[in-house]
Every structure is written in C-alpha cells, then in structure tokens.
Amino acid sequence: MTADDYIQPVLHTLNPHVSVDCVVFGFDRSALHVLLIERKREQGDLRIKTALPGDLVWEDESLDEAASRVLKELTSLEGIFLKQFRAFGDPNRVRDVKDLDWLSSFREQPQARVITIGYYAFIRMSDFEPEASSFASRVFWQDIHSIPNLAFDHNQITEEAIEVLRADFENRKAGFELLPEKFTLSQLQSLYECILDRKLDKRNFRKKVLKENLITPLPEKQTGVLHKPAQLFELSQHG
Amino acid sequence: MTADDYIQPVLHTLNPHVSVDCVVFGFDRSALHVLLIERKREQGDLRIKTALPGDLVWEDESLDEAASRVLKELTSLEGIFLKQFRAFGDPNRVRDVKDLDWLSSFREQPQARVITIGYYAFIRMSDFEPEASSFASRVFWQDIHSIPNLAFDHNQITEEAIEVLRADFENRKAGFELLPEKFTLSQLQSLYECILDRKLDKRNFRKKVLKENLITPLPEKQTGVLHKPAQLFELSQHG
DNA sequence: ACAAAAGTGTTCGGGATACACCCATGC
DNA sequence: GCATGGGTGTATCCCGAACACTTTTGT
Numbered sequence: 225m226t227a228d229d230y231i232q233p234v235l236h237t238l239n240p241h242v243s244v245d246c247v248v249f250g251f252d253r254s255a256l257h258v259l260l261i262e263r264k265r266e267q268g269d270l271r272i273k274t275a276l277p278g279d280l281v282w283e284d285e286s287l288d289e290a291a292s293r294v295l296k297e298l299t300s301l302e303g304i305f306l307k308q309f310r311a312f313g314d315p316n317r318v319r320d321v322k323d324l325d326w327l328s329s330f331r332e333q334p335q336a337r338v339i340t341i342g343y344y345a346f347i348r349m350s351d352f353e354p355e356a357s358s359f360a361s362r363v364f365w366q367d368i369h370s371i372p373n374l375a376f377d378h379n380q381i382t383e384e385a386i387e388v389l390r391a392d393f394e395n396r397k398a399g400f401e402l403l404p405e406k407f408t409l410s411q412l413q414s415l416y417e418c419i420l421d422r423k424l425d426k427r428n429f430r431k432k433v434l435k436e437n438l439i440t441p442l443p444e445k446q447t448g449v450l451h452k453p454a455q456l457f458e459l460s461q462h463g
Numbered sequence: 464m465t466a467d468d469y470i471q472p473v474l475h476t477l478n479p480h481v482s483v484d485c486v487v488f489g490f491d492r493s494a495l496h497v498l499l500i501e502r503k504r505e506q507g508d509l510r511i512k513t514a515l516p517g518d519l520v521w522e523d524e525s526l527d528e529a530a531s532r533v534l535k536e537l538t539s540l541e542g543i544f545l546k547q548f549r550a551f552g553d554p555n556r557v558r559d560v561k562d563l564d565w566l567s568s569f570r571e572q573p574q575a576r577v578i579t580i581g582y583y584a585f586i587r588m589s590d591f592e593p594e595a596s597s598f599a600s601r602v603f604w605q606d607i608h609s610i611p612n613l614a615f616d617h618n619q620i621t622e623e624a625i626e627v628l629r630a631d632f633e634n635r636k637a638g639f640e641l642l643p644e645k646f647t648l649s650q651l652q653s654l655y656e657c658i659l660d661r662k663l664d665k666r667n668f669r670k671k672v673l674k675e676n677l678i679t680p681l682p683e684k685q686t687g688v689l690h691k692p693a694q695l696f697e698l699s700q701h702g
Numbered sequence: 703a704c705a706a707a708a709g710t711g712t713t714c715g716g717g718a719t720a721c722a723c724c725c726a727t728g729c
Numbered sequence: 730g731c732a733t734g735g736g737t738g739t740a741t742c743c744c745g746a747a748c749a750c751t752t753t754t755g756t
Contacts, residue, residue, distance in 0.1 A: 241480040242552070242578050283576045287552030311550045311580045313481070313526030337522045339481050339580075341550045410734075427737070428719065435717095451733040452726035649707075666710070667746065690707040691753035 238280045240333045243340040244291040245278030247385035250349035251402035257365040273326045275375040291343040306343040309388040313339040317377045344385045346401035408454035477519045482579040483530040484517030486624035489588035490641035496604040512565045514614040530582040545582040548627040552578040556616045583624045585640040647693035
C-alpha cells in the first residue's frame with residue numbers, strides 16, 4: 225500500500241471531540257502513586273483544579289501518539305510505554321458547571337462533547353522528579369489512597385486504571401517498570417503488596433518469583449543498612 | 464447533583480469524529496460466527512462493501528447507548544449486552560481510497576478523521592434470524608475462520624474482539640449468552656472448544672464445569688436423537 | 703446387531719498455602 | 730548484646746492433565 229492509496233489527511237489541527245488522559249503510576253517502596261497536574265491559569269486567579277495529564281488529540285496523530293505527546297507536554301516525561309485501557313464517553317462528562325470556567329481557560333470549544341481515551345503507564349519514582357512544563361503550573365505525585373477531587377470524571381478514570389493495573393499485573397503483563405534498577409526481594413514483595421492490596425507470605429513469595437525467572441541475582445548486596453544486607457536483583461533480559 | 468449543575472447539551476446532532484463498531488458473536492453448535500452487514504447503495508450500483516455494524520455517535524448519547532442504537536438500526540437486534548473493548552484511532556483508518564467512495568454514500572464528511580470504539584456482544588444464533596433494516600441491504604453470519612475483506616480496519620477490530628473474547632471467557636466473565644436455553648454438556652464443551660480453539664478432555668471438562676455451579680441440571684433429557692439421550696442443563700440463576 | 707454419542711474414576715505432578723526459626727550487620 | 734530485617738524448608742491440599750471402557754437409544 226503506498227501513499228497514493230490514502231486521501232490527504234487534514235492539516236495539523238485539534239480534534240475538539242477526542243482527548244486522551246494518562247494515569248501514570250509510580251512506586252516509592254511503600255505506596256503506589258499517580259501523577260497529577262494543575263493547569264496554569266491567568267495571573268491572580270487562585271482557584272485551582274487538579275487533573276490527570278490529558279488533552280485533545282491532533283487530527284493527524286494516532287491515539288497512542290497523542291498520549292505520548294500530551295504526557296510529554298504536561299510533565300516532560302518522554303519515552304514511557306503507555307497502554308490504552310478504555311474509552312469514556314458519557315455525554316456530560318465535561319459538562320459539569322464546576323469544570324466549565326476552568327476548561328474555558330485552555331479550550332477553544334469548552335462546551336463541546338469530548339470522549340476521552342484512558343491510558344496508563346509506569347515509571348520509577350526515583351528516576352523522575354516531577355517538573356511542570358509550560359502548560360502546567362504544578363506536577364506532583366499523589367498516593368492512590370488519598371486522591372483529591374479531580375476535574376471531570378478523572379476520579380473514575382483513575383479508579384478504573386487501578387483495576388486494570390491489578391488485572392494486568394496478576395497476568396504478569398505489566399508493572400515491573402515501577403521497580404528501581406537494582407532491588408531486593410523485599411522491595412519486590414512490597415510492590416506486589418501495594419498493587420494487589422494484600423499481605424503475602426515471605427517464603428512463598430520468594431519461591432514463586434525465583435521460579436519464574438523474571439529476575440536475576442546480581443553479584444552485589446545492599447550496603448549501609450542496619451541489618452543483614454540483602455541480595456540485589458535486576459529484571460531478567462527479555463522480560 | 465441536579466440538572467442545573469450541567470450546561471446545556473448540544474442539540475441532537477452527529478459527532479463526525481467518533482463512531483462505534485459492534486462485533487456480535489453467535490454460536491451454532493459447531494463454530495463461532497460474527498454478524499456482518501452490507502450497506503445499501505444507490506440503485507444499480509453493484510459494488511458491495513461488507514463491514515461490521517457501526518456508525519457515528521450522537522452528541523447527546525453515551526458510547527454504550529450509541530452501540531445499542533447502531534446495532535438496532537442496522538440489524539434489528541435489541542436489548543443485547545454490549546461490552547466496550549478498545550478504541551481504534553489510527554489517523555488513516557478511514558482514509559484508504561478503497562473505502563472513500565462507499566463511505567461517501569452515507570457520511571456527510573467522508574474524509575473526516577474518525578476514531579471508533581469497539582464493542583462486542585453475544586447472542587444465541589438460534590434465537591435470531593438476521594434481518595436487514597432500512598440502513599443495511601443485507602445482514603448475515605460469517606464463520607470467524609472465513610471473514611472476507613471488510614471496510615476500514617474492521618478486520619483488525621474483529622481480530623482483537625476475538626482475542627478479548629477468549630481472555631474474558633477464560634475468566635468466566637462472558638460468553639455463556641451464546642448457549643441455547645437448554646443445552647447438553649457436549650454442547651457446552653463444543654462452545655468452549657470453539658472459543659478457545661482447542662480440544663478439551665470430556666471427563667475433565669465435565670468435572671470442572673459441574674464443580675463450578677454455573678449450570679444446573681434440568682429434569683429433562685434430549686429426545687429424538689439416535690444415540691443415548693443426554694441430560695439437559697440450564698445456566699444457574701445469578702450466574 | 704450396529705452406529706452414535708453419553709457417561710463415568712483414578713493416578714500423577716505442580717502450584718498455592720500455612721507456618722517458625724536462625725543469620726548477618728550496625729550501633 | 731540487641732534491634733532489625735534477611736533468609737530458609739516441609740507438609741498439605743486442590744487443580745489440571747492423561748487416559749478407556751460401558752451404557753442407552755434409534756434404526
């Protein structure tokens with residue numbers, strides 16, 4: 225199939241009806257967090273609105289490209305693997321009056337009906353110091369147990385992302401990106417416990433993950449801890 | 464929250480950028496099928512185009528509502544449970560020249576970039592004689608192993624629906640709607656084999672499904688078969 | 703009697719669960 | 730020497746896989 229098989233795409237312009245929203249998970253050895261942003265407002269306007277990083281898609285980019293671009297624009301994060309998990313299309317999802325005024329400050333058609341495609345991603349919190357871009361006034365981590373009221377239906381989107389994360393994690397399809405490069409088995413267990421939200425038996429857990437060959441021991445141990453130093457591991461190649 | 468909390472929705476008008484497509488599965492005791500349609504064209508135009516039932520969404524309906532409505536308009540099927548499984552947003556997905564002419568016959572903005580939300584559903588083939596509506600010239604079942612070339616990216620959408628169906632079925636989240644009201648264990652096994660695409664052991668299969676309590680024996684047996692008549696079962700309540 | 707599908711039990715291996723004590727280090 | 734988390738093995742149960750013969754009906 226060649227370029228001649230396609231009619232010309234429209235020019236580089238925003239689609240006012242389709243957006244993407246990104247639920248970015250981070251893990252800091254004790255709790256799961258999601259990345260939230262506050263949008264810049266006009267000078268002097270002190271009302272704040274917290275939201276997931278998200279925005280309209282361009283007419284000539286795919287949804288996956290839009291998610292990567294939006295995440296980069298709002299948080300400076302680049303090269304993150306984002307996975308689509310579901311579409312949200314309630315006709316009133318962006319029509320609550322509590323959001324209108326705020327929305328008007330950065331959308332040309334604030335009352336347009338917008339469906340949004342939810343994406344989730346993982347990053348190592350230690351590798352990333354949230355940094356606001358020109359489009360966001362603040363970017364920060366929030367523990368998933370204390371998410372504030374968010375814009376639109378972003379609380380619902382976050383909840384569903386957590387559910388999908390749990391399901392994918394149990395199928396070993398995702399989640400290991402949250403670990404530091406070198407980690408101990410206790411840290412790994414803590415990640416499992418945070419995501420699955422329950423305690424696991426230490427001996428059984430170790431037997432299981434060691435048999436799976438997903439992790440490889442390093443010729444290295446922890447240092448500077450005030451107890452028996454732990455063996456360090458890394459993720460196996462090929463995953 | 465009252466009606467005053469929402470700004471007024473736009474009038475009843477189509478959103479030219481968002482559509483839904485429905486992958487409807489049927490089962491006839493030996494193979495899985497999907498429901499396909501051919502759109503009506505002008506009199507005398509013999510070129511045909513086969514597609515999944517799907518169309519643009521209205522500005523004031525949810526995606527779920529749109530999927531139900533579109534399915535009803537194109538196939539007369541009503542009251543079917545449809546499950547969203549993913550969004551498709553390649554900017555060129557409706558821009559192949561092979562589709563343009565055909566698309567022009569029923570879309571006002573045939574060259575608009577459209578993202579679509581895929582839904583899947585199950586029905587008992589025995590309960591449904593496909594019936595073309597005023598919008599479709601033909602509605603028919605097609606074995607999933609011999610799907611013809613479809614419009615746009617509908618082949619890809621169908622493939623992904625089958626994958627999701629398999630995954631959901633293995634988690635017992637979906638699929639039993641495909642069975643007739645009364646069925647034998649062999650029919651149930653055949654459904655499993657068609658969906659999972661592999662043979663199962665009869666004795667192990669029976670042990671497993673009987674233990675799960677998802678089905679209940681009826682005080683009834685097959686009649687008129689030229690072999691030992693089988694016990695009939697129905698799905699358990701609450702299921 | 704024959705054809706056709708229904709129906710039925712046992713064995714084996716692997717994975718999940720439950721559970722308690724000694725070890726290496728820093729202070 | 731003590732506080733702190735690191736590290737280890739065994740017994741049990743349940744589930745999934747493999748496997749072959751008898752039973753009931755219609756013709």
